[in-house]
Every structure is written in C-alpha cells, then in structure tokens.
Amino acid sequence: MITTDICIIGAGPVGLFAIFEAGLLKMRCHLVDYLPQVGGQLSEIYPKKPIYDIPGYPIVGAQELVDNLMEQAKPFDPTFTLGERVEEIEKQEDGSFILTTHLDTKIHAKVIAIAGGLGCFEPRKPAIENLADYEKNGVEYMVLDPEKYRNKKSVIAGGGDSALDWTMFLADVAAELTMVHRGEMFRGAPDSVDKVKQLAADGKIKLELNSNITGLHGAGKLESVTITNNDGTAKDIPCDYYLALFGLSPKLGPIANWGLNIEKNAINVDTRDYSTNVKGIYAIGDINNYEGKLKLILCGFHEAAIMCHSASELILGKKPTLKYTTVNGVNSF
Amino acid sequence: MDSITVYIQQDDFSFQPLEIPLGIQMSMMEVLKGEGYETIEGICGGMALCGTCRVEVLNKDEINLEGANDNEICMLETLPCYTGNCRLSCQLQVTEKLDGMKIRIPADTL
Ligand SMILES: Cc1cc2nc3c(=O)[nH]c(=O)nc-3n(C[C@H](O)[C@H](O)[C@H](O)COP(=O)(O)OP(=O)(O)OC[C@H]3O[C@@H](n4cnc5c(N)ncnc54)[C@H](O)[C@@H]3O)c2cc1C
Ligand code: FES
Numbered sequence: 001m002i003t004t005d006i007c008i009i010g011a012g013p014v015g016l017f018a019i020f021e022a023g024l025l026k027m028r029c030h031l032v033d034y035l036p037q038v039g040g041q042l043s044e045i046y047p048k049k050p051i052y053d054i055p056g057y058p059i060v061g062a063q064e065l066v067d068n069l070m071e072q073a074k075p076f077d078p079t080f081t082l083g084e085r086v087e088e089i090e091k092q093e094d095g096s097f098i099l100t101t102h103l104d105t106k107i108h109a110k111v112i113a114i115a116g117g118l119g120c121f122e123p124r125k126p127a128i129e130n131l132a133d134y135e136k137n138g139v140e141y142m143v144l145d146p147e148k149y150r151n152k153k154s155v156i157a158g159g160g161d162s163a164l165d166w167t168m169f170l171a172d173v174a175a176e177l178t179m180v181h182r183g184e185m186f187r188g189a190p191d192s193v194d195k196v197k198q199l200a201a202d203g204k205i206k207l208e209l210n211s212n213i214t215g216l217h218g219a220g221k222l223e224s225v226t227i228t229n230n231d232g233t234a235k236d237i238p239c240d241y242y243l244a245l246f247g248l249s250p251k252l253g254p255i256a257n258w259g260l261n262i263e264k265n266a267i268n269v270d271t272r273d274y275s276t277n278v279k280g281i282y283a284i285g286d287i288n289n290y291e292g293k294l295k296l297i298l299c300g301f302h303e304a305a306i307m308c309h310s311a312s313e314l315i316l317g318k319k320p321t322l323k324y325t326t327v328n329g330v331n332s333f
Numbered sequence: 334m335d336s337i338t339v340y341i342q343q344d345d346f347s348f349q350p351l352e353i354p355l356g357i358q359m360s361m362m363e364v365l366k367g368e369g370y371e372t373i374e375g376i377c378g379g380m381a382l383c384g385t386c387r388v389e390v391l392n393k394d395e396i397n398l399e400g401a402n403d404n405e406i407c408m409l410e411t412l413p414c415y416t417g418n419c420r421l422s423c424q425l426q427v428t429e430k431l432d433g434m435k436i437r438i439p440a441d442t443l
Contacts, residue, residue, distance in 0.1 A: 045383055046377065046382055049380070049382075124412065125413060127413060159407065160411045182415060185407050185410065187410070187411050249384075249385060249442070249443045
C-alpha cells in the first residue's frame with residue numbers, strides 16, 4: 001500500500017500546485033489521475049494554446065505551465081499513480097483514509113484533496129451496438145501498455161493527435177495496423193499527419209479514410225471488425241484489438257458516490273479552507289463550488305494554498321506559521 | 334431585422350421557437366447554455382476544441398448557413414457520434430444567417 005500525507009485526486013494544474021504548497025509545510029503528496037499524463041484540461045484539451053491570465057506571466061503556453069508546475073513541485077518528491085481512477089474512499093477509525101483505484105491500487109492518506117476539475121476524463125465511445133461485449137476482450141480506449149499490441153493485428157480509429165501518435169508508434173510494433181478515420185482531414189500536428197500518410201504509402205500501415213467501424217465480431221473475444229466507407233461499401237478485416245481513440249471528455253464519475261455535498265456536478269465547500277462536509281476531505285480547483293466561484297487556474301492556486309494550511313493543522317494538530325519563500329527558501333525533502 | 338428565430342426540436346418532434354436578438358455578439362453555444370440546455374456543456378469555452386457543444390442542424394440545405402471551416406470539421410470528425418448534419422454550436426455566431434435554423438440538441442452529454 002502507498003502511504004502519504006495528502007492524496008490528491010487529479011493532477012491538473014491545481015493538484016500540481018498543491019504539491020508545492022503542501023511541501024512548504026512539510027507534507028508529502030501522492031497524486032492519482034485517470035489520464036496517462038499530468039496536466040488535466042491543459043494537457044488534454046489545449047496543450048498548445050496560450051494562457052494570458054496567470055499572474056506574472058503575460059503569456060504562457062498551457063503545456064509550458066504544466067511543465068513549470070512539475071518543475072516547481074520537484075523538490076517535494078511527489079509520487080504519482082497515472083492511468084487509474086479513484087473509485088472508492090474508506091474512512092478509517094483514526095480519521096485517515098484508504099483510497100482504492102479501479103485497478104485496485106490502494107493508497108493510505110491522512111488527508112484527501114480532490115482536485116478533480118470537471119471530473120474524470122473518460123473516453124468518448126463510438127455508437128456500436130455490441131461495443132460493451134468486447135470491452136476488455138479487444139476493444140480499448142487508451143493505450144497504457146504498447147507492448148500488449150506486439151505482433152497483434154490492430155485497428156485504430158480516430159482523427160486526432162492520439163490516434164495519429166499511436167498509429168506512428170504501433171506501426172513497428174503491431175503485426176498489422178489499420179487506421180480508420182471518417183474524414184479526410186486530421187485534427188493533429190501537420191508533421192504527424194505527413195508521417196502517417198508516408199507510413200501508408202510505404203505499405204507499413206493501411207489507411208482507411210472516409211470510413212467508420214460499424215461492426216464488431218468474434219466469439220468471446222474480438223476477431224474482426226466491419227469497416228464501412230461513406231459511399232456505403234463495407235468489408236470485414238480480422239483483428240485482435242480495436243483501439244477507439246476519439247478523445248476524452250470529463251465526467252464527474254465516482255466522486256458522486258463519496259457522500260459529499262454535490263450540486264451541479266461540483267462539490268460544495270467551506271470557503272474558509274475549502275473543506276467539504278466530510279472531515280479530512282478538501283476540494284480545490286474547478287471541482288468545487290461556492291458563492292462567487294470562478295473556474296480559473298489562479299483561483300485554484302489560491303484555494304490550494306489555503307487548503308494546505310488547514311490540512312497541516314488537521315494533521316499536526318496546530319496551526320502552521322506562514323513562512324515566506326523569500327526568507328526561508330524552498331527546503332526539499 | 335432586429336432578431337432571428339431558431340427552432341429547437343422537442344422530444345415529441347415538434348419545434349419550439351427561440352427568438353434571439355441580433356447584435357448580441359454571442360455564439361449559439363452561449364445562447365443555448367443560457368437557455369438552460371444542460372447537454373450543451375461548452376467545456377472549451379468556444380474554441381472548437383472539445384465538441385461538447387455539438388448540435389444537429391436539421392435543415393442546413395434550406396437556410397443560408399455557412400459551411401463549417403476546416404478547424405470545425407476536424408473536431409467534428411473526431412467525435413464518435415458524428416453525422417453529416419452535426420455542427421459545433423460555438424462556431425455558429427448569432428447572425429441573420431441562422432434565421433429559421435432547425436436544430437436537435439443531443440439528449441446526452443458527450
Ligand atoms: C479550452 C480551455 C481554455 C481555458 N483557458 C483558461 C485560461 O485562459 N485561464 C484560466 O485560468 N483557465 C482557463 N481554462 C480553465 C482551466 O483549464 C481550469 O480552470 C483548470 O484546468 C482547472 O484545473 P484543475 O486542476 O482544477 O482541474 P483539471 O485541469 O480539470 O484536472 C482535473 C484532473 O482530475 C482527474 N480526475 C477527476 N476525477 C478523478 C478520479 N476519480 N480519479 C482520478 N483522476 C480524476 C481528471 O482526469 C483531470 O485530469 C480553460 C479551459 C479550457 C477547456
Ligand atoms: S465549446 Fe468546445 S467545441 Fe464548442
């Protein structure tokens with residue numbers, strides 16, 4: 001079991017900044033995020049966009065801000081469980097918590113900070129009738145372990161960056177790889193689009209444009225898929241895996257089941273310290289709600305600082321003194 | 334012309350007219366959110382990056398609607414539920430070109 005002072009659910013900008021604020025008060029953090037990378041909405045939805053309202057930065061790229069937050073957190077040795085969703089929270093007799101993820105990773109924490117943003121980024125699923133029958137038996141929505149596809153026949157569907165990136169990566173790994181996209185234009189880096197087209201021209205992958213996966217077949221596990229062209233023609237091709245990479249959309253998810261006061265997909269908090277109705281559980285960033293709430297990164301940063309002072313008092317039993325970093329520096333663990 | 338009318342399909346397939354004043358500098362995403370349609374989330378704030386504002390335009394050939402630009406098409410085509418009539422409501426600025434548009438709002442969020 002992983003043990004930590006604060007378990008932060010969500011590695012978006014607010015969760016990442018909370019590591020730093022907690023570290024100044026000598027508390028260790030472990031972060032869990034369902035996404036395979038840190039950065040929350042910034043890295044998943046708008047990594048290349050500029051942000052203009054981070055104090056002190058007239059302009060900063062979204063991914064650059066995430067990278068800087070990771071750099072700032074480094075002295076405090078945060079640990080991460082990525083690609084896993086916190087499913088359950090169990091309160092212990094001593095007031096601490098055990099969190100369990102959907103892959104059964106267990107984390108023991110004195111305090112929980114939910115920095116879950118708009119919720120868990122869940123994959124968008126295509127509307128194919130018997131899709132659910134093949135989940136875990138050949139249909140996948142995220143690539144967590146590329147080795148799984150070695151020497152297997154795979155089909156990737158989607159037209160965004162992740163479909164392009166994994167097509168490039170798996171071209172050398174899979175026994176056969178087909179990329180299916182319902183349009184002709186891709187929503188990804190032009191460089192990646194060129195590379196994928198070149199792979200197709202070299203015969204390393206098959207590229208099926210203006211096409212859609214419309215059927216899944218196999219007894220007990222996926223054995224083939226039907227690819228239907230926009231002109232109505234269809235064909236079946238054998239495959240072991242169908243990777244539906246249509247991007248991710250946030251959904252509140254398991255947070256709704258933890259006995260917290262939830263209104264309109266957000267957790268009501270006490271603005272004195274961003275605590276929830278459950279002692280020891282805080283909510284910061286986009287996930288919380290209070291009168292006058294603004295879903296902005298800078299507001300989440302403020303909430304993280306205040307939350308950490310309250311959490312420190314809860315853990316150590318006394319109010320921490322406020323220390324300036326200019327005076328004390330940043331003392332790493 | 335001071336306002337336009339957009340028709341929103343209801344569960345019983347009838348159409349509810351929605352009168353929208355011109356000159357409000359808003360997109361249909363903002364208008365529909367303001368009207369309380371909860372399946373129009375508009376998570377990216379109108380940057381054609383999230384697809385959570387998608388609507389189906391039921392009479393696109395009957396009105397004077399401009400086609401989607403490449404950016405919008407690219408986003409739409411990555412959505413699993415895409416049909417040829419889908420549009421991102423954040424890319425539909427309220428102008429006289431939308432007058433008479435009939436839309437269906439998705440029953441579920443993306
Ligand atoms: C296109 C766009 C432009 C924006 N521009 C600006 C701007 O200019 N300025 C500004 O201040 N803000 C902007 N925002 C808003 C800003 O991105 C958010 O305020 C910010 O991301 C909130 O950070 P967060 O850490 O609270 O949550 P998020 O960034 O949403 O991260 C939350 C993380 O929690 C994870 N999670 C949730 N539940 C679970 C669970 N049960 N288990 C595991 N993980 C979980 C999610 O997977 C997610 O990665 C913009 C947003 C968008 C979409
Ligand atoms: S609001 Fe995100 S695509 Fe329209």
